[in-house]
Amino acid sequence: MAKREHVEILTKGVDTWNKWRESNPEEKPDLIGANLSWTNLINANLREANLQRANLRGANLSLADLSKSNLSNTDLNSAKLNKTNLSEADLSWADLTYGMVNDANLVNACLRGTNFTEADLRAADLRGADLSWANLNMANLGKANLSRANLKGANLTGANLNWANLNKADLSWADLSWTQLNGTTLIEARLIGTFFTYAHMVNTNLERAFLENCSIYGASTWGLNLNGATQSGYIVTPPGEPAVVVDDFEIGQLIYLLLKSEKLGSFIESIATKLVLVIGNRAERESVLDEICKGISKHNHLPVVFDVNRGLANSQTVETAFILAQIARFTISDLSDTKSNPPEVELLVTNALRSKEYIPDNWTDKIINDISNLGWSLKVLRCEGKDFLLSYLQEKILGAQTSHKSTTQGS
Incomplete structure (x- = not known):
């Protein structure tokens, strides 16, 4: 009393x-x-x-x-x-x-079993707090600092953890189903038996995290950082179905889709024969790129446009385009105005995409020679405009690509 x-x-x-x-x-x-x-x-x-x-x-x-x-x-x-x-x-x-x-200070607080259902904990400082078996269902933890926090067995279903700091936190056996984890950092976090069912994860940082026996059925992920992470035993199937287990988060999602979608399986099988990568700068060449894509579609191929924007051009841009090129049947690259947009030339020369070049009249002999001397290039065809390019699309490109990937140039 x-x-x-x-x-x-x-x-x-x-x-x-x-x-x-x-x-x-x-x-x-x-x-x-x-x-x-x-x-x-x-x-x-x-x-x-x-x-x-x-x-x-x-x-x-x-x-x-x-x-x-x-x-x-x-x-x-x-x-x-x-x-x-x-x-x-x-x-x-x-x-x-x-x-x-x-904005509350909960550093090293004991919150074991505490009920935070639909509580507002935005920007709260929970460093080192003990939240084991706490109920955080639908709680708002946006931008909260939970570094080194103990969240073992915590219920975080439907919680907002966008941009929260969970570095070195222990989330073993925690339920993160339907949780928002966009921009969240989980560097060196411990995640054993954690549920990510239907979680939303965009640009989530799991660098050097330890992930074991996690359920990832229905999780939506884009731009995960798993560099240096220890991964094993992801369960990709829902409860009640025979468990399908993989050791890679992103591959796990693809495996489940392949198991459940007949269309996806046939699509992946046909990528190598129908996908055409189109590289160009949409800001300045949109009409040309759109016409190229229409021409490709008419010939029962699938165009995928990679926009090399000047403001975004960097080594990562080159690497991304190179990865896409490896799964495409061939590549069409609009290399007009390469002096002001050099990353596109770098795509061709440094990564050696096997190609056919369509060169405008104003190109220098040096650029033409650099590409032609790669050894795998087909005969150079000079292109004086998009109409000329489209008229030769079937005969000179689609019809010729039985064993080559191709890069073309429109003017």
């Missing part, structure tokens, strides 16, 4: 309470089981207070100091804890459903 004297002082207002704390620094507030629901406690000094099983439903504790306090099993449903200092506090098994905890 709470000390009646302490409760009476607190109910007189925060100013009176804080003055009493200053005058009695040795006194540890005993507020066990106190009914403080909907009380205004903004800026209150509750450091090291014992608030076990207290009723703080709807209370406003924003900017309060609750560091090292005991709030275990406390009712904080709908409470406001914006920018509150809760460092090293014990909130185990407390109820913070719908709580407003954004």
Whole structure:
């Protein structure tokens, strides 16, 4: 039971309470089981207070100091804890459903089994916090710092973890189903038996993470960084189906699609015979590239355009185009104005894409010779315009590509 004297002082207002704390620094507030629901406690000094099983439903504790306090099993449903200092506090098994905890300091706090259902924890500092078996269902943790946090067995279904920091966090056996993990960093995180079912992961950083026996059925991933990650035992099938296990996150998704989609299987089988990579700068050559694609489609081939934009041209651009070229039947590259757009020439010469070149009249002899001397080039055909190019598309390109990949130039 709470000390009646302490409760009476607190109910007189925060100013009176804080003055009493200053005058009695040795006194540890005993507020066990106190009914403080909907009380205004903004800026209150509750450091090291014992608030076990207290009723703080709807209370406003924003900017309060609750560091090292005991709030275990406390009712904080709908409470406001914006920018509150809760460092090293014990909130185990407390109820913070719908709580407003954004920008709060929860460094090294004990949050074991705490209920944060639909709580707002945006930009909260949870470094080193113990969130094992906590319920964070539908919680908003956008930009929160959870580095080195213990999230073993935590329920994070439907939570927003966009741009959150989970570096070196332990998420073993945590449920991240339907979770938003866009831009999230999980560098050196521990993920054993973690559920990523239907998770959304765009530009998620899993560099040097440890991933083992994770469920990835239905996960949507783009631009994952798995450099140096340890991966094994991904389960790509849903519960209730025979388990299909792979050792690579991104390959796992492809394997499941191949198992379930007859069309995808036949599509992959036909890529080498029908896919045509078209390289060019759409900002300046859109009409030409569009006409080339239409011509390719008419001949029952699948055009894929790679836009080499001047502002984005770099070594990664070259590497990406090279990878696409390896799975294409052949490549058509619009190399007009190469002096102002050199990465396209680099694609041809340094990566040695087997090609046929269509060269405009204003090209220098040096560029023509550089490409022609690669050894695998077909005879150079000079192109005076897109109409000329399209008229020869079937006869000189599509019809000739039985064993060559091809790069063409429109003017």
